[in-house]
Amino acid sequence: MILPIVAYGAPVLRKAARDIPSDYPDLQKLIADMFETMYASNGVGLAAPQINRDIRLFVIDSAQIFEHQEEDEKGTYPDEPGVRKAFINARIVSLEGEEWSYNEGCLSIPRIREDVMRPQSVTLEYMDEQFNVHVESFSGITSRIIQHEYDHIEGKLFIDYLKPLKRKMLQGKLNDISKGKVRVDYKMTLAK
Structure with a gap:
């Protein structure tokens, strides 16, 4: 089932998520629904807070990026062919390597993409x-996708990495998103 994605401004996006107990109801279905929602929205990652659940769960599929890259880009990244995986109760153990810039976007913040610096590698403990x-x-x-989705379960958004002036320049667009004035081709719900 395709779930609605919460828009920027929803309180759940700014809340640190709670651990998931092993008896969490219908967890397998929720994970399947999150993958379906992510694919239907043309995303490569989706965190539970983005579907209005304050739990430490996210899914990723970086293989999609490699499937759609140009021939001259092949072999550029060390993680080809990518990973499709669900992460439960993840905690970052370490961030390592030189920081590098990449143009990120977010399903909860549609139509805004910005360059964000992140470390080359992440080590996670997860279930x-x-x-x-x-x-x-x-x-x-x-x-990078894992770090972005991990930020969601910590109540952080990619725009938090931007310089204050850049964020100020985006404020009008962010306000429009929170008011539902931005059209997207996937199911989205406003902050409550």
Whole structure:
């Protein structure tokens, strides 16, 4: 089932999410719905706060980026062919490597894309869909998507990385998003 994505301004997007217990109701269906919602919205990652759930859950599929890249871009990133995965109760263990810039966007902040600096790699401790614990490192585009989605479960947005002047210049667009004045081709709901 495709779920509505909450727009910028929703309080859940600024709240640190809570851990998910192993008996969380219908978790497998929720994860499947999140992947379906992400694909229907042309996203590469989706965090539970974006569907109005204050839980530590996000899904990613960085393989989509590699499937659609130009021939001359192949082999540019160390994480090809990408990763499709759900992350439960994730915690960052470490961020490493040189920071690099990449133009990011967010399904909750449509029509705004900005360059954001992030470290090259991330090591996470997380649980898979069967609540098995993993400690794993990711690099390149996959690392960037994970860091972006991880920020969501911490109540942080990619625009928080922008310089104050840039954020001030975007404020009118952000206000329009929170008021529902921006049209998107996926199901979106306003802040409540």
